[in-house]
Amino acid sequence: MTRFIQADFPLYEGTKVPHLRISEGETAPYVLLPGDPGRVELIRDLFSNYKIISSNREFKVGTGEFNGNPVSVCSTGIGGPSTEIAVLELLRLKAKCLLRIGGTAAIQEGIDCGDMIINTGSVRLGGTTNHYARPEFPALANHYVVQALIEACEDLGYRYHLGIGATTSSFYHGQGRDVSPYNYSANIIEEMKALGVLNLEMESETLLTIASVMGAYAGTLLVVHANRITNQWLVDYEESQMKLCKVALHAVDKLITRGVVS
C-alpha cells in the first residue's frame, strides 16, 4: 500500500518520512552523513549488529552499535537540496547530532591526499540554505563536535587540518573546473585560497546551517580526495574512507561518553 498523507510534511505508509522511508525509532540520536551511499555499506565492519534499514533514491540508511551504543549512517547524495532533505527528515526522526563524513578537495599547499580536514565552518556558496537564513548567517560547526573530532584524530594518529571550508553547489564550474567557454566561477579557488579557506566540497554548509537553525549538534569531518593546487587526485580511495569512518565513530563515542548531546 502506498499512501502519502498531507503535503506540508508528507508521510509514507502513515509513519515513514517520505524520502528516507523510515519511521521514528529506526534511527539513533547520532547519525553519520556520507554523501555517497557506498560509504553506508563500507562502514559496516566497524559496527556490531549493523543493518541497512532503507534505500530510496540517493538515501541509504544503516543502523548498528558502536561500543554498545546505537549509531546510524545516512547518505545525503550530492549537494544542498538532497542534504536538506536528509537532515530535515533525520531531525524529524529525533536525530540530535549529525556528523558529515565526506570527501573533499584541498586548496592549500601542504594538505596531502588522505589527510583529514575538520571544518570549523563553511563558506555558504551552495545556495540551498538561503531559504533558511540570510547569506551573512554563519555556517558553524558545534564546538563540542569539533573538539571530539580533534581528539579522535590525535588518538588514532591521523594527520588533520582544522579550519574553514567552502561548500559549492557545482562540482565543475563551481569548483573552478573550466569545462565550457566561459566559467563564471573561474577565480573561486584563487579567491578562497587567499582567504585561507582549506577545502571545497558540496554539503557541509547545508548541514551546519540547518542544524544550527534547528538547534541540533553538527560537525564535518572530511578526507582529502584531491589537491587542486598540486593537481593530485587520490585513486586508491577506500583506505582513506575507512580512516574517515574510524575517526568519526571514535569522536561519536567520546560525545556519547561525555553526555554532551541530550
Ligand SMILES: O=P(O)(O)O[C@H]1O[C@H](CO)[C@@H](O)[C@H]1O
Ligand atoms: O565524498 P562525498 O561525501 O560524496 O562528498 C564529496 O564528493 C562529491 C563529489 O564527487 C560531493 O558530494 C562532495 O562533497
Ligand SMILES: O=c1cc[nH]c(=O)[nH]1
Ligand atoms: O574535487 C573534489 C573532490 C571531492 N569533493 C569535491 O567536492 N570536489
